[in-house]
Amino acid sequence: MPVTQFNLADHQRAERKTLLTVAAWNETVEGATTEVRELLGRRTEDSSIEYNADIATSTDILGINYTDINKTQPQQDFDPYLILGGSKLGAKLNDIRRRNALSEMSQFTIYIITAFCGTDGAYEAEKHINCTITYNSMGGDANVNFPISVYLSNDSVTGTVDKLGDDFEFTQDA
Amino acid sequence: MDKNQAIIDYLITCPKIQDNPLYFNFIHGNEDDKQIITTGNEKTIDRPYVDGSVLKRFTFTIIDFKSVAYRAVVKDGVHVDENVEDILQVQDIIDWIEEQNEIRNFPNFGEDCIVESIATTANNPNLNGVDSNVSPALAKYSISIQVNYIDVSKVLWK
Numbered sequence: 001m002p003v004t005q006f007n008l009a010d011h012q013r014a015e016r017k018t019l020l021t022v023a024a025w026n027e028t029v030e031g032a033t034t035e036v037r038e039l040l041g042r043r044t045e046d047s048s049i050e051y052n053a054d055i056a057t058s059t060d061i062l063g064i065n066y067t068d069i070n071k072t073q074p075q076q077d078f079d080p081y082l083i084l085g086g087s088k089l090g091a092k093l094n095d096i097r098r099r100n101a102l103s104e105m106s107q108f109t110i111y112i113i114t115a116f117c118g119t120d121g122a123y124e125a126e127k128h129i130n131c132t133i134t135y136n137s138m139g140g141d142a143n144v145n146f147p148i149s150v151y152l153s154n155d156s157v158t159g160t161v162d163k164l165g166d167d168f169e170f171t172q173d174a
Numbered sequence: 175m176d177k178n179q180a181i182i183d184y185l186i187t188c189p190k191i192q193d194n195p196l197y198f199n200f201i202h203g204n205e206d207d208k209q210i211i212t213t214g215n216e217k218t219i220d221r222p223y224v225d226g227s228v229l230k231r232f233t234f235t236i237i238d239f240k241s242v243a244y245r246a247v248v249k250d251g252v253h254v255d256e257n258v259e260d261i262l263q264v265q266d267i268i269d270w271i272e273e274q275n276e277i278r279n280f281p282n283f284g285e286d287c288i289v290e291s292i293a294t295t296a297n298n299p300n301l302n303g304v305d306s307n308v309s310p311a312l313a314k315y316s317i318s319i320q321v322n323y324i325d326v327s328k329v330l331w332k
Contacts, residue, residue, distance in 0.1 A: 017226030017330050039331045041224035115330060165332045 001173070004117045004124055018115040020164065021049075021076060021150065023089050023133060025108050035109070037166045038089040040078055040150070049076045049112070049152075074154065079147035080140070090146060093135050106132040110152055111170065113161055121162050127170055128156040175284025177232050178212065181321075184281035185210070185236070190266045201237075203305065203312055209237040213318070226329040229290070232283075232321040237302070238264045241310040257313075264299040264315040271319060286327035294319050 008014060024037045041047060052073040059065050083090055096104050110131040117124040132151040139145065161168040178198070185208075186192045194206045201209045213233040221229040240260035247253065271294050274280070280289035299315040 015226070016222075016224050017328070020225075020331065039225060042227065044224050045221060047224050163332075164330045 006116050007119060008116055014116040020111075020113040020115060021047075022111040022113065023108050023150070024111065025092065036088055036092075037111075037168075038087070039166075040076075040081075040089070040148075042084060042087070043080060043082045044078045047076060047078050049074055072154065074152035076150045076152075077136075077147065078150070079136070080143075080145045081148045083144040083146050089133075093133065093146065093148065097135055097138070105134055106130060108133050108150075110150060111161070112152075113164070115164060118160060122160040122171075123164065124158070125161045125170060126156050126158055127172070128152045128154065130155055175282065175287070177281070177283055177287075177321075178210075180281040180283055181210065181232075181234060188267060188270050190263060190270060191236075203237075203239040203308070203314070205239060205241045205310070205312065207239045209239070211235040211237060225331060226326075228325045228328070230323055230325050232323065234319055236267060236317045236319065238267065238299070238315045238317070239305075239312045240264070240315060242304055242313045244311075260313070261299055261301075261315060264317065268294045268297070268299065268317055271317075281321060283321075283323055286325060288324040288326060290322040290324060292319065292321045 006014065021040045022037050023040055024035050026033050027036050028034075052075060054070040054073070055067055056070060057065055057067045081090070083094075093105075096102075108131045110128045111125050112128070113123055113125040115123045131153045134149050134151070136147045136149060137145070157172050159170050159172040161170050163169075182196070182198065186196060191208050194208055195204070197207060197209045199209070199211060201207060203209065211234060213235060215231050215233050219231055223229070240263070241256075243256040245256075247255065247258065271292060275292050280292055283289055295318040299317055302314040302316045305312045305314065
């Protein structure tokens with residue numbers, strides 16, 4: 001599969017908003033299960049996916065370095081993550097917190113959408129299943145902050161999404 | 175949505191403003207006239223978020239014109255409270271703004287702007303000076319007001 005080029009003009013920088021992290025989970029209402037989604041990053045000024053590569057480097061007697069990457073453990077923190085009216089994920093995590101239902105924190109699907117790759121109607125994306133979202137603290141000063149960390153499972157497939165909105169359709173690459 | 179018009183529409187719902195002439199930027203002041211003065215905001219206070227929204231601030235000032243009494247507040251055992259009463263009327267506007275913030279009644283900046291808060295920058299009016307060229311002389315009390323809002327017009331996620 002050819003490498004997709006960026007949909008940017010030469011030397012144009014990709015705006016931060018074109019890298020999107022979307023949390024999704026299933027909710028069952030009256031027997032019908034639907035995937036609920038929410039874009040992460042509202043009121044967060046700075047957030048990056050940290051890949052946390054586990055690297056081992058050895059050097060032979062000629063002085064040549066050999067670097068092995070054993071694994072990556074991608075993680076993304078959102079701090080602040082404010083308690084906001086209308087936040088579906090905030091309400092979901094607060095419900096988990098109240099019940100101390102820890103296992104439910106590892107049942108999220110995370111979509112990483114790179115809107116700087118692809119075209120309108122087919123933006124490149126990754127879908128990670130069984131991801132973990134942890135709440136790290138709760139409190140703050142003027143507003144209630146509930147910072148979270150997202151741990152990507154790497155159990156993922158690549159594909160595209162047809163739009164940038166909660167009702168997007170994810171199509172897995174052939 | 176023009177934010178200046180939104181502010182005018184909002185302020186005329188204030189009981190202490192709606193029954194008096196309200197001017198925008200330019201005025202030949204008379205007793206109890208109110209004046210809105212626009213204030214430029216430094217873009218450096220904008221706070222962009224990773225989803226493309228931006229926290230911004232809209233600042234303006236209300237000038238309230240009140241006649242001046244050049245008399246001692248207390249003299250020979252007689253209290254003359256005109257100046258004190260005048261500033262209390264200006265204070266009522268500050269209190270009204272605080273109440274509106276509490277009940278989240280904000281100016282309507284349009285669907286691309288989510289107003290977060292409205293607040294005065296001080297707890298009491300500021301005396302900006304006295305215009306002695308008119309009769310009676312007029313004191314100019316000012317109230318600076320900040321509206322914090324989230325501009326979501328550039329958000330990709332719809």
